[in-house]
Amino acid sequence: MHQSLNLKRSSAFLKQAAVITFVALSSASTFALPSDRNQQISLVADRATYNEKTGLTTYTGNVVIEQGTMKLQADSIVATLNSKREIQTITAKGRPSKFQQQISADKGVARGEGQTIVYNADTGIITLTGGAYLYQDGSSIRGNSLKYSMNKGDVEAQGSSSNRVQIIIPPSTSKSFPGARD
16 A cells, blocks of 8 residues: 555656656747657656645756757756746756757757756746856857847846956858948
8 A cells, every 4th residue: 555655656746747847848949940849858867856835846966858959957957836837947057057959950059058047937038147158050158147038039148347248250151241342
């Protein structure tokens, strides 16, 4: 009887963890390759816990979540649910936390990192802090913190007097320039 109860609890936990992981990745994959959403989700961690009362799911120890071209790596990932049991925030912490994803077939893989990466489902904003860095197709941006709005496509970078924002834009591959005459 005791073993049966533990098996039911374990099964319920795994279902909750799978739902949380799926929702988290579905939110992130909204702007990914369409085929990513149809791929299986792989989550590997040294430990996973779920607290039904608080709505917290925690993955610790070399956490890797993958779905298609999307990959998130961190020392720990915490997902917070709201009262409707929907993802409210996802926080990844590491030295650094890293993510990568191919946004579209005609662009290269986008990569980002920061000591902390926070996704707020209500606002659609991803915030990278602590050595924040984004890179794609030769372009990059660095700062103390970067905020990216998935809804608007806006990026806001903040630096300091000792660690200023750095943006690198590669030269155009086009041989003609608007307004230029041969």
